Amino acid sequence: MLILGISAFYHDSAAAIVRDGEIVAAAQEERFTRVKHDSAFPENAVRYCLAAAGATGSEVDHVVFYEKPFLKFERLLETYLAFAPKGFESFRKAMPLWIGEKIFQRDIIAKALKAVDLDLAKDEKLLFSEHHFSHAASAFYPSPFERAVVLTMDGVGEWTTTSVARGDGSNLSIFKEIHFPHSLGLLYSALTYYTGFKVNSGEYKVMGLAPYGEPKFAKLMLDELIDVKADGSFRLNLDYFDYCTALKMTNDRFDELFGAPARKPEERLDQRHMDLAASVQAVTEEVVLRLTRALAAETGEKNLCLAGGVALNCVANGKVLRDGSFDNIFVQPAAGDAGGALGAALAAYHHQKQQPRHVTPGKDGMKGSYLGPSYDxxxxxxxxxxxxxxxxxxxxxxxxxxxxxxxxxxxxxxxxxxxxxxxxxxxxxxxxxxxxxxxxxxxxxxxxxxxxxxxxxxxxxxxxxxxxxxxxxxxxxxxxxxxxxxxxxxxxxxxxxxxxxxxxxxxxxxxxxxxxxxxxxxxxxxxxxxxxxxxxxxxxxxxxxxxxxxxxxxxxxxxxxxxxxxxxxxxxxxxxxxxxxxxxxxxxxxxxxxxxxxxxxxxxxxxxxxx
The missing domain is CATH 3.90.870.20 (Carbamoyltransferase, C-terminal domain)
Structure with missing residues (x-):
């Protein structure tokens, strides 16, 4: 069975192809178009994956999109209604795009597939996975574990921002979720924005900046921005954030809390920015450690799989490993949205089509993540x-x-x-x-x-x-x-x-x-x-x-x-x-x-x- 997975239309579009559960190829569209974090339909990556598999569209059994567009549209619409009339202007500007890209996304995907190969676009071939299930599948199915807890954390998918699943053989089931607007990924992105870096690309800069500072604002963040429970579940104080209703992450109240407006891009970094980076990093680590400790105690499992953009926080990952609540950790190397393409294909094969999974203990199925083009x-x-x-x-x-x-x-x-x-x-x-x-x-x-x-x-x-x-x-x-x-x-x-x-x-x-x-x-x-x-x-x-x-x-x-x-x-x-x-x-x-x-x-x- 040959399955093509696709992620697109937000950032880091990608394609991946899986044959009988084995990963054959995967690549991000940006590598072909030379546009950083390219969000366009991954036409070039799809063509590459077909070529790597030596297949035509007629030989592909299913094409799987990494999330469910209508659920995302539902979240966007319900969020506006919950906050109305605040944010009407951003809603008015975004509505035509939402209608075009969310409600009719199935037609958009089919049209894009036809441009590659008519046989890819047959209606009966097209499947959809949920965003966080795609993340979870990308982490668990290639992992070297027969059983594991699977934790996914990112900004937001359709509604989910954090999910916990159990993986056992070919079975994968989500049993806990935290929903938008409460998001550890969006908290980190808010501080990325506030310290003058680009959201969805500059988060790793904040992580790299953190060791230069002291977590002087961590207590303030825990007191005012995020309420974290003993088990790691959390809620954000939305009085400080504008991402629900506007086109920016934080607001004037956030500026007042931290004593200054957001740093402008390329402006000189000072000690305060370093301390802010250290603080949000410390808060993130605290949340992740509370989550992983509680999950280990609740499930008794010894193996942990991680995916979603927050799983690219390698400092937090290292602390989870050293904490010892889990004996073994596997992190999906393409943990962000690009990896959703791979997760969608694996989810279709193992979960939707209920095909068996073969595990090699001690060796994951990612082939070193060397899955892109090569040249003789x-x-x-x-x-x-x-x-x-x-x-x-x-x-x-x-x-x-x-x-x-x-x-x-x-x-x-x-x-x-x-x-x-x-x-x-x-x-x-x-x-x-x-x-x-x-x-x-x-x-x-x-x-x-x-x-x-x-x-x-x-x-x-x-x-x-x-x-x-x-x-x-x-x-x-x-x-x-x-x-x-x-x-x-x-x-x-x-x-x-x-x-x-x-x-x-x-x-x-x-x-x-x-x-x-x-x-x-x-x-x-x-x-x-x-x-x-x-x-x-x-x-x-x-x-x-x-x-x-x-x-x-x-x-x-x-x-x-x-x-x-x-x-x-x-x-x-x-x-x-x-x-x-x-x-x-x-x-x-x-x-x-x-x-x-x-x-x-x-x-x-x-x-x-x-x-």
Missing amino acids: QAEIEKRLGSVGAEYAVLDDDALIEATVEALVAGQAVGWHQGRMEFGPRALGGRSILGDPRSPTMQKALNLKVKFRESFRPFAPSVLRERVAEWFELDCDSPYMLLVANVRPEHCRTMSADEQALFGIDKLNVPRSDIPAVTHVDYSARVQTVHADTNPRYHRLLTRFEAATGCPVLINTSFNVRGEPIVSTPEDAFRCFMGSDIEFLAVGNCVLRKNEQDPALALDYKNAFELD
Whole structure:
């Protein structure tokens, strides 16, 4: 049975295809259109998934949309009626769009499918899943667990903002929900907006900013913004928020509570903004820990699966793991709405069609999340030649050796290998790499390569076999979704004077043997690299360790700020020529910046809308 899943029309549109319960391919539309968080129908991703499956539309048994549009329209309408007449103007402006996109979305989807393949659009093929059930399915069905509690948390689906399900074999059933407008995701997004970042894209910046601050506002938030019960259930005080009735997240009363208006985008960050970030992060962790502790006690289950946008909060995930209420945790790598496409396909296969599920203990079904397009060597050479690239073709050994030499020399390395990752993280398929031992690499990569805010931390990739020797973590973390501290023997204690520095100034103080991936609180967002899912990247790390004694590399996504992660070899070459990346490996092709035609240089610093 071949099932195509689709998410679209909000943000991070995607498609995924599943054959007899096995994930064949998945990709976000933004990687093809080069529009960050593209919400359009994922026509390109659908075409890719069909090609990866070697299938035509006639061979697809079902197409599944990740949520139920009419339920979402019902929520929008009932919310307006509950708050009327407040917000009439925003309601008046939005109503034509709601009618077009929600009530008639089935027709819109069918028309878009016809543009790809007429046989995809047959009425009997089209199914719908509920938003949070899609999230839950995306986490449980690929997990390595026969049984688990499944917790999903995001902004909002149709009505649900938080759900709890039980998974057992092929069975998955939701038994608890929290409904809009009470949402942990929207609380975090409100503080994202208030601290001057973009909602639905800047939340991870708030998480990265939090360690520079102190949670001085956490008590105020718990007293005024959110009422959290012992079991983690919660309600928001809607007097402070405008997302129900207006086109902004917070209101004047919110400004009064925190003593100032919202920070403007790109305005200078001060200590107060860092303290606000630390505070909302602390509140989020408190809610999540109360939820997980209560669920473990109530169900007696030992395994936890997580999905939804809040599950991308890898700091909270790390604290849940260390808390020990659950023995094992699996987080869907595409935890946001893109993963809903995959969840919808898996939900249709296992839940709606009641097909059996096969679990491999200790090994998830995501294939390392390397589910996107790949290119063979001949095609890589043809594509690079078409854009005027100068390259040398090396055998496997020479490629690894040349890349390690570039890394040891302190160069920023573009690494475009194998299948593209599904989800927001680069995992060694479309990555920029660097030497984590360098005290200047973090700042250089942020300012000269990524063109992004200097406070943003970088993640370490580490050989799975070595993770416990370098980090306070001894389990798989292949998807960069768990934060752990660098082990004390690799850390350097900061002096009192260094501790007293203004938040961001602490960045320039080496804190460990791998300063470029050690955040100011000695934490790191760890990715374990496995020989079975990414043998070439594993081999690179192994050779880097042999050369330096360090089994760790900086791994950040291959893009600049505001740009989707690169997909094709041409994308990689353009980013290489538009930034200070000095060395590029695409398949077995090696490119050095000083050997390229200077006329091909690009101004990438201003090429994309800031995220």
